[in-house]
Amino acid sequence: MIKIGVYDSHALIGQALVKLVGEADEEFEAVAVSMDVSVAVGSIKSDGVNVVIVCVHHGEEAPLDFIKLLTQRFERLRCVAVLMDPTAHVVTCAIKNGAKGVVSPDVDMNELRLAIKTVRGGFEYFSKSITDVLVVKYVDGVVSGEQQNKAKPAPAIDALSSRQIEILKLWGSNMSNKDIADKLFLSVRTVESHKNHIMQKLNLKTTVDIIRFGIRNNIIDL
Numbered sequence: 001m002i003k004i005g006v007y008d009s010h011a012l013i014g015q016a017l018v019k020l021v022g023e024a025d026e027e028f029e030a031v032a033v034s035m036d037v038s039v040a041v042g043s044i045k046s047d048g049v050n051v052v053i054v055c056v057h058h059g060e061e062a063p064l065d066f067i068k069l070l071t072q073r074f075e076r077l078r079c080v081a082v083l084m085d086p087t088a089h090v091v092t093c094a095i096k097n098g099a100k101g102v103v104s105p106d107v108d109m110n111e112l113r114l115a116i117k118t119v120r121g122g123f124e125y126f127s128k129s130i131t132d133v134l135v136v137k138y139v140d141g142v143v144s145g146e147q148q149n150k151a152k153p154a155p156a157i158d159a160l161s162s163r164q165i166e167i168l169k170l171w172g173s174n175m176s177n178k179d180i181a182d183k184l185f186l187s188v189r190t191v192e193s194h195k196n197h198i199m200q201k202l203n204l205k206t207t208v209d210i211i212r213f214g215i216r217n218n219i220i221d222l
Helices: 011-024 037-047 062-073 088-096 109-120 128-139 162-172 177-184 188-202 207-216
Strands: 002-007 028-032 051-056 078-083 101-103
Touching (some): 002 011, 002 037, 002 109, 011 051, 037 062, 051 062, 062 078, 062 088, 088 128, 101 109, 109 177, 128 207, 162 188, 162 207, 188 207
Parallel strands (some): 002 028, 002 051
16 A cells, blocks of 8 residues: 655645545555644654655745655655646756656646656656756756756766667657557566666666766757
């Protein structure tokens, strides 16, 4: 069973999301989470919450700070940020504050379900539109506050197998994990494992790092 906490500053939306998430998968159990940190920490401990969904509406900063506080307090807790206004600044803040999953409001419940299971399994999950924002931000030379021409040299592409390069190229062309799995006749879990192995081989820490590597080595086309 995966225990999922849900936070939204709009009570009605939060209640609806708790119900939808709880019914999305037989392994899910969803509860509302308070923005009051002391209350949230208590309920997360008592309910055994594994994943927290934090909705961030336009102009809100408190939910982003909330993600940071939760991830600092609970090492094994995973946060999924649902960004209603996924600008480059907000996306970057969510990632820097510790969100392991970041999705935009155009995802459906099936994709949110996949995001929850992916981060629970120890991987990162970015929806397509979020990945697009990261690519543009990287090309503009400001991902993670670095200028592109000051970035460290990319690891050697020779470290990757032909299958891993193929998966990286498909992922860079805006295909989801499920689309890649269907095209290559693999399971979604296998695709996620390949990405994890890519990161290990190249000593990359985040999906943003994978994007950088792909662009520098002409694997991901712009």
